[in-house]
Amino acid sequence: MMPADKRLILNQPDTSQINPHRWVILYADYLFTYAITRLNDEELAKDLVQETFLAALEKVAQFKGNSSERTWLTAILKNKVVDVYRKNSSGLSKKSTVKEAQQQDFFDPEDGHWYEAHRPQEFGIEQDSILNKEFNQILQKCMQKLPALWLSVYTMKHVDDESTELICTQLKVSAANFWVIIHRTKLNLRACLQKNWA
Known part of the structure; x- marks a missing residue:
């Protein structure tokens, strides 16, 4: 292993602080909660957490240490959640699928808040x-x-x-x-x- 001062000179990331062996223990529950509150699908949330850990393992050399491990893993998961949103919304008509009824305007067009x-x-x-x-x-x-x-x-x-x-x-x-x-x-x-x- 290269000494820390030599890594700084060569501008290589210090990955000694990253511990993939402890990710499941330290972050799985947090990441699962993050995913389930956004997707409301337990199996999909579990799958995305696993995919997050795999993606992080593949990109561990790219971790620059500018954030904590948890923040980095959450950012990866967030991108995966957005991918699910895109996939679920692709192919949907941009027009409403719900029958339109004559409705009063309930919201202020300036700020979007309720009247x-x-x-x-x-x-x-x-x-x-x-x-x-x-x-x-x-x-x-x-x-x-x-x-x-x-x-x-x-x-x-x-x-x-x-x-x-x-x-x-x-x-x-x-x-x-x-x-x-x-x-x-x-x-x-x-x-x-x-x-x-x-």
Whole structure:
């Protein structure tokens, strides 16, 4: 093994801090949670975590140490999740697959937030962790009913907090279509929650 000072002179990455043998113990649960909250598919989440470890092993020499191992592995997994979003949304018509009904405009076009008159009411679960868990299960079921493209856009925007420009680029949707998808997704989730959480 080359001394650390010699590696610095040759500008080679110091991979001595990387320990692939401990990745599963240290990061598997975290990465699985990251994937399952974005995909809502347990088997797919497990597969993506495994693929992440394999991809990281192949690229271990490229790790520059600018971030922690966990951050690096999460970035690899994030790219794999986006690939799933692309795959699920490719081939879908950019037009709505849900029957259009005449609807009032519920959102302010300037900032995308609810108009005060149409703002959803509190469900009264804010303090009860058991009810919160039940609510999250219903929310996940409602999200499963969304078309793949809608789910991908909504998750990237509101779970991953990605920029609109990045989402549009990665999923190949126009900015106008993005806002239509977000609008329709919010309406669908609201209707589903009001129907199933009473």
